[in-house]
Amino acid sequence: MSGERYNPRESEPKWQKVWDEARTFVTANDDPREPYYVLEMFPYPSGRIHMGHVRNYAMGDVVARYQRARGKNVLHPMGWDAFGLPAENAAIERKTHPGTWTYQNIESMKAQLQSMGLSIDWTREIATCDPSYYQHQQSMFIDMMQAGLVTRKSSKVNWDPVDMTVLANEQVIEGKGWRSGAPVEQRELTQWFFKISDFAEELLEALDTLTEWPEKVRTMQRNWIGRSEGLRLLFELVPSAKTDTRSIEVFTTRPDTIFGASFVGLSPDHPLATALATNNVALAEFIAECHRHGTATETLEKAEKQGFDTGLRVKHPVIEAETLPVYVANFILMDYGTGAIFGCPAHDQRDLELARKYGLPVKPVVLPPGADPASFAIGSEAYVDSGNIFNSGFLDGLSIGEAKTAIADFFGARTVDGRPQGQVEVNYRLRDWGISRQRYWGCPIPVIHCEVCGTLPVPKKDLPVRLPEDVTFDRPGNALEHHPTWKHVACPQCGSPARRETDTMDTFVDSSWYYTRFTAPHAKTPTIREVADRWLPVDQYIGGIEHAILHLLYSRFFTRAMKVTGHVGVDEPFKGLFTQGMVTHETYRSAAGTWVPPTEVIVETEGESRSARHITSGEPVTIGSVEKMSKSKKNVVDPDEIVASYGADTARWFMLSDSPPERDVQWTEAGVEGASRFQQRVWRLVCDVVSMARTTPGADSADAANALALGKLSHRAVAGVAQDIEGLRFNRAVAQIYELTHGLAKVRDGGGGPQTLAALRDGVCKLVQLIAPMMPHLAESCWAELGQSGLVADAPWPEVDPKMLVDDEVTLPIQINGKRRSEVTVAKGLSSGEVEALVLALDDIQKALDGKTPKKIVVVQDRIVNVVI
């Protein structure tokens, strides 16, 4: 056996079969051990896994296998985020049913994942497109409807003209659809919404409890929720023949600047603006112009502030006899606050731009510290920082904060139209989550529209509302809508002819609760409450940063909604969150400028310089920048090919080495080779140590000391690797394993007495256990070679003897004036006085002192000595 190279192609499928047959990774819900739930974001079944998946699942698998070794009852499931548009596109292209395409993809991707040797409980596999999954989603939708968490309203929506569907705000990136990239249009549609905004305050506050989340993600969610405190304020209209409306309600976060108000602004979509436009052609044209610009040309022209003077005037609320003009302005949003503002040009940049354009007064009311009240004036930039209020009657001299309180009290006590003129209010940027999608391949919204009874939920006994199989995709839009019979149904209440809802749910709904379904994937109800509560929240969730807002915020909302409807007892779905970096690769271009895949390139190194040429034609190829692996730049490396040539363990090991997991990692040929060499080195070490055990060691005077040193090395590695895995610092765990391997190999080459050889064997066994979470197949082969019983996958994590972690001696560096000049080895814990005496006696130090007395000697126990001359 020894002397042979390790052959992953043979070994890996063998161990996968062994684990499978032994049901090693099948998790029981009634296992009494402490539960630990580790989850990687489940994939969309596109058909092939990519290196990003390999990295993600390798990390999760390390955590899962480590926690198993630690004696936890580990839940590590896998499923498929299987609804979504690509299946429909494929259906159009290939004339297959989206389901057929999806399930074929699932099958091939599952085989790929299985070839990675992941410790996954495949008995819990779920696919969101399966009625056995989505029927529960429909059932919970009905529960949430009845709990008042769902609404249906007509609203302006983001319409993706390419995908022909509605997008949520979160799915619009820089004015373009997140999937299609097409400029988004505004349309008015009746939509289903989850009332996520009801939870805005709670979702915001609870972020503080998510201490195991990256700060970055929490900040992003905080900004997204966008809480702002302000005042709702009524402006009385000066009576006019143009309207019967008597007041305009605005929202402001700067009521302290009310004395500087010079206009009131309305959104082009404000009801008053709309009403005025019916008798005013110019205004109607202005509003239409605003709509035309809308979101489409957002970046181009948004700098330009434009307004339209309605001719109406409002009474200034604090300055007697003064009135202000009412403008319709293009930059005011209807769906934030009240859709109306008051403009204080001196202290708001947008208001200032409008004021300058139309010659409105600019009166400063906040005085910057140190500025002269008589001469302070606003130029082209509004003053938005702190200062004291002036030019403001009874507010003069107050700070901004004090003035806000004072003015809120003032308006709170006055009434307009029988209402308080001002009311403190908190606003959020977060809007309700629109979930209607005009698509076939999604979870049908279980609702029936009856002309007599209105909109009704489908009775639960009639669930699931299944997608019809016989659909065609020969015209754009919603195939459910086009289906000849599917939508016609009898009203469940009165029996008269009614119509099914043909919208399906946003696929983010599917992924908002899959982690819960994994806890009881075959239950007849959406969840089994006690089981879910035992597993949740997920201890460690791992995935891409691109889901920082969408998926993670929706899931946090959905968990709360499931709590309200009694399906779970927890608030937060994910206790620990880790966002891993991307996998990148060099790009290559031919002389003609076309991208060339790495498989067709040979890279040559000559000294410092690298050059590349095409593998068959020999033509030179330009080496380009390092980019995220993408089909468009052809810089992808196929995991299948890597597994076939180097084995899964090598791919996994490489993905975990070197780069910190939260950062991008560059896939390189050399790096893979290195990983593969290490695999062979470990195997050789194990084989050598096994054969050494058959020889009789000679006597050795240093035997006990060498054995102790080796023992310390091994124990230290075990403790260090454990710490690094728990902190998800896989690159450092890998470095420590390398160090241990070097140490063991040195002893193997040097030999030693019986105690040393015993320590060597023990160290090698520990090494095998340390690599087991990362290179599980190799570890099993080594474990067997070492003659250990059972599977290393079932072996408990090696015990660390705390005594082996401490040294009784330490080497202290000695600095002179902060520069390292010497060192001294002393007993651990030696007092400062004793160290000082020892140091001063040293030749090096005496020489440096040159007869002088040091000014000061700093001794940090067991750390460092600094002699100041």
Added chain:
RNA sequence: GCGGGCGUGGUGGAACUGGUAGACACAAGGGACUUAAAAUCCCUCGCCGCAUGGCGUACGGGUUCGAUUCCCGUCGCCCGCACCA
């Protein structure tokens, strides 16, 4: 524009709460073994200098016995948000 993060050898990166900067790996160079190659093993590897030594963690300052780490300023890169009143 606003918010957040980062900047360490040829490269990826280590360095616990301020205490020997460059662990570990990749690349490179040299050597051993070999008929040869592959594989493997050993050595060198921040910069300058023959050397005692000096300089080095983007740059400029500061605090400290001591700074990659803390503070201020400058430059550069990356990410998120972007008319939210």
